[in-house]
Amino acid sequence: MSELSVKHLLGIKYLNEADIRLIFETATQFKEVINRPIKKVPSLRDITIANLFFENSTRTKLSFELAQKRLSADVINFAASMSSLKKGETLIDTVNNILSMKVDMVVMRHSSAGAASFLAQHVNATIINAGDGAHEHPTQALLDTFSIAERLGNVTGKKVVIIGDILHSRVALSNIFALQKLGAEVKVCGPSTLIPKHITSLGVTVETDVKKALAWCDVANVLRVQFERMSASYFPSNREYAAFYGITKPMLKTLDKEIVIMHPGPINRGVELSSEVVDSNQAIILDQVENGVAIRMAVLYLLAAKK
Amino acid sequence: MTQKLLLSAEDLHIILFRLACQLKETHGNFENTLLVGLQPRGVRLAERLLHILTQHYKVPNVQLSKLDITFFRDDFRRSDKVLNANNNSMEFGVENKRIVLIDDVLYTGRSIRAALTAIDSYGRPAEIQLLNLIDRRFSRHLPIQPDFCGHQVDAIQNERVVVCWKEDDNEDAVYLVNK
Numbered sequence: 395m396s397e398l399s400v401k402h403l404l405g406i407k408y409l410n411e412a413d414i415r416l417i418f419e420t421a422t423q424f425k426e427v428i429n430r431p432i433k434k435v436p437s438l439r440d441i442t443i444a445n446l447f448f449e450n451s452t453r454t455k456l457s458f459e460l461a462q463k464r465l466s467a468d469v470i471n472f473a474a475s476m477s478s479l480k481k482g483e484t485l486i487d488t489v490n491n492i493l494s495m496k497v498d499m500v501v502m503r504h505s506s507a508g509a510a511s512f513l514a515q516h517v518n519a520t521i522i523n524a525g526d527g528a529h530e531h532p533t534q535a536l537l538d539t540f541s542i543a544e545r546l547g548n549v550t551g552k553k554v555v556i557i558g559d560i561l562h563s564r565v566a567l568s569n570i571f572a573l574q575k576l577g578a579e580v581k582v583c584g585p586s587t588l589i590p591k592h593i594t595s596l597g598v599t600v601e602t603d604v605k606k607a608l609a610w611c612d613v614a615n616v617l618r619v620q621f622e623r624m625s626a627s628y629f630p631s632n633r634e635y636a637a638f639y640g641i642t643k644p645m646l647k648t649l650d651k652e653i654v655i656m657h658p659g660p661i662n663r664g665v666e667l668s669s670e671v672v673d674s675n676q677a678i679i680l681d682q683v684e685n686g687v688a689i690r691m692a693v694l695y696l697l698a699a700k701k
Numbered sequence: 702m703t704q705k706l707l708l709s710a711e712d713l714h715i716i717l718f719r720l721a722c723q724l725k726e727t728h729g730n731f732e733n734t735l736l737v738g739l740q741p742r743g744v745r746l747a748e749r750l751l752h753i754l755t756q757h758y759k760v761p762n763v764q765l766s767k768l769d770i771t772f773f774r775d776d777f778r779r780s781d782k783v784l785n786a787n788n789n790s791m792e793f794g795v796e797n798k799r800i801v802l803i804d805d806v807l808y809t810g811r812s813i814r815a816a817l818t819a820i821d822s823y824g825r826p827a828e829i830q831l832l833n834l835i836d837r838r839f840s841r842h843l844p845i846q847p848d849f850c851g852h853q854v855d856a857i858q859n860e861r862v863v864v865c866w867k868e869d870d871n872e873d874a875v876y877l878v879n880k
Contacts, residue, residue: 396785416785423786427772430791432822435772465772698778 398696402514402521405530406571414575418540420692421685428464428687438467438698444492446502447524448474448485448509453659453683454524454534458501461690470497485509489517499697502526520697528562534658535568537689539576541682542613545654550577555607557583557639558617558666561590561628565617565658570596583607584639587628604639609649615656616641616666632665642668646676654678707835707862708852708875716851720832721753723849728799731763733827735798739816740769740787743804745866746834750803764793768802773815796824801849805864807833810845835862835875 398413406414427435443462447455455471462469472492483491489500499520502510507529514521525531543549554573560566560582573580580598582589589600601607608614619635629635646653655667655677663669671677708716728734731754738747744767754760771786802816813831820826832849837856856862856877863876 420786423769423771423789426789427822430822431824434822436818437772437774437777440778695772699784 401700403532404510404523406532406535406568411575417692421688424691425688434464436466438465441498442468443499444470444497446472448504457686458690461687486516493519525564529564530568531564532568533690534565535572537686539572541678541685552578552612554578554613555581555583555611556615559588559619560584561588562620563617585629613654636665643670704876704878707877710873713873717749721750725758733799735793735800736765737768737802739804746805747803766791766793770815770819773819791823795826797827800826800829801832803832806835806862808837810841810843813845814843
């Protein structure tokens, strides 16, 4: 009987390879569950989960909530924009108030890196990081690598390039950790202004020419350009970004193999990916969304078992 | 730890043929019947019965599914062990079928209760019957009894019934183990 080595899911950094494989195995079973006529199991019926979103989110929040409901957990939702945080309450006070309503698990998204780890040290509940600043977004990386394994049979030995805004991306960092732990080779590609200075210390290679990067890889995980996080100009214009880094169908046709295209959403159509690429069979973007629910069910189930 | 042989390979052979005959008697040509083996240990028993039905009694097209009840168990978070899931393969559908649930040992009845709930999420069967190789009688926590039973055992709480199959354990036998 195997179990996770961690009590909280704060980042992929803290998981080992066996943890990730256990999550994948469990998610495979949950994927079968969510394709049944009745898509619900009673496993977490005595668990209450608070979803604390201090930063906007559509698909991660929906995906977590669906996963929780499919497991029969009780769910309370909290959006920072409508809360007492605006009245000056601290994060720990807010969370402790919610926990005194007997909440067992907290799923949190926050704009500050390390917010989830901080919470795990100070409150008595299982914490799941749903994205903390530009730090980590572990469930996204798990569903990305799970989707790669599903499409290509395995992650080990595969070449994966992460393209786009690496600097502001928690998805990039979590993906790098997850891919490396599963034995994939990772390259990052983007304008040099959007690539962190010391990224090579993580054991990844850097490429600024997107055509070379595509020719090298088996999988291209294309990130969204995060306009909302950019306080300075990192590139001259959207049009220029699309011209240099946007991936189009003619570009993919010049390659000698059919690579897999991924995107964590939301997509800026015509900027990082052309519409034709988004809607093609090479793209597994909607599979990623479906797998997201199964992966989150697996994470919730395995962490609940640790209590 | 001491163990006592309850059923030898020969005993098991006779019981399996009897159970297969009883199934044949009740379900005829198995047209509307679905055998459901419970993961992991009930599946082996179900496969043996399927083999006898198709090879010896020449019943064509007996349907067999595998059901995993892990997510429906009532002891999640109540026991120390983490409950790891097995594969489900329920591709035949259960709507309006006559279902025979198959498991190796019937003890408290809690696994069967979980299986009944799990089957519910695939649809509404016409009826559900229960087949067990070993019935540990007088130890039920729930009002559940087998329709087809291989062998009855009176075992006390700190004894365990272990069913061994040639495919997994190199021999066909049933032991009573004192923990």
